[in-house]
Amino acid sequence: MSSSELSAFLSWFERNGASYDTSAIGFQDFEPSEGGRGAVALRDIPEDHILFTIPRSLTLSTRTSSLPNILGVEEWKRNKLDEGWAGLILCMMWERAQGATSRWAEYLDSLPTSFDTPMFWNDEDLEQLKGTSIVEKLGRQDAERDYKEKVLPTVKSRSDLFPAEMLPTYYTLEQYHIMGSRILSRSFDVERWEEEDSSNEAANTSSGSAMDVDAPEREGIPEVEEEEEDPVDVSMVPMADLLNARFGSENAKLFHEEKELRMVSTKPIKAGEQIWNTYGDLPNAELLRRYGHIDLLPLPDGQVDNPGDVVEIRADLVVSAISREPVSQSAKERIDWYLEEGGDDVLVVESDADLPQAMIMLIRLLLLPDEEWQRATQKRKLPKAKADTQTLEIASGVLENRLSQYPTTIKDDEGLLTEDLPLNKRYAVSVRLGEKRILAAALEKTKRLLAVEATSNGSNKRKRQEGGSSDASKKSKTKTRK
């Protein structure tokens, strides 16, 4: 954003009922490694200070744009614009096409039009991400399908709203990707205020609840960390999206009030310091995919990594470690049951390198003798996450198999990082190295436990270790791939 775009944005912000404390917060360019353009404290700011306030009506979402109502509820739903981000993307395209008459004209003009995220990388750079879960999550094909099946038919069927001569400028696939990337790197989830009236009927048709309802936890099923996002909550929040983020550095947070959103300091901030929001202290793979940067911090073990890093292991690696191809009918039934009962198809190893509880349960489930399997289904109870020798052996095979999905070794990557690499490659190598270090640590832990199992040979000591969940396992996060 140029300085003239910034000042146009700031005066638009204030003209439209938003306000910011001009004595406390300013905007400047930081080093690229510090996030580039961001917010700075102009003076010492105490904790709990309101930095800026935005009326809910000035956020841009399918609730606040008038397009869904103008188009009509029926058509909105018929074209599936109430599912996923296609509806918001179309609203953003349409608002932009309205030019100066759009309520968000200056805001939209201030947003970036190019991105460094892997979505826009060439094949050579993407190749460097092999083994990480980024490539399969890019969603380029899904986005293109939504564009072709939801957006284009809508646009072509309503020339009163989308004049044909505007299509090549405002409603192209390229614009679709740009708007999608703006949402990916800048949107917030803004839930409806509990008592709030549903004023934009077309946008409020999604089945999601405005309340933050936790999924019920069934016995034996590990908690599911991620909740389904309700598309009507996904909102562009002017000014809040100017704040950068760094692992563990958050000093300001967005609070959702009935009529407005407030960015409030959560710690004292010294004059000259950057004002950091949080993107959730994400693993590097997710930071890179959504935002195009990574976080690297010196850790107590002397390595430089992101403490929020995780490794995702697809549950089918566990299945193939146990059952021979073709997968037996019984294994298929068990996997279906595990998934129906809320078990997840992706197992997550965190940076502490403990085996995910879900992995141990799944292994044990697949190994259960038939009678016990019948009992488990009757009681709707997964096996305990107790890692015995057989389970540990299989888990270590799964970890080795997962490690082999990366074409390079830890040593190769450490060597590469000493070289002068282009930025995309440096990021990709750092992401895969962080993941491999976690896998290697998990493998080492598992092998240590196997050695203990082998030497203790049924002694009392071993009984004590088997009494509860193995140290190697933990109540794990499981995750649904997006």
Ligand SMILES: C[S@@+](CC[C@H](N)C(=O)[O-])C[C@H]1O[C@@H](n2cnc3c(N)ncnc32)[C@H](O)[C@@H]1O
């Ligand atoms: C919500 S925006 C923040 C404002 C942004 N810097 C701008 O100029 O509009 C998120 C983007 O800021 C950049 N960013 C934020 N934090 C960063 C960090 N710690 N290191 C590098 N880039 C960062 C990334 O490009 C990211 O996609």
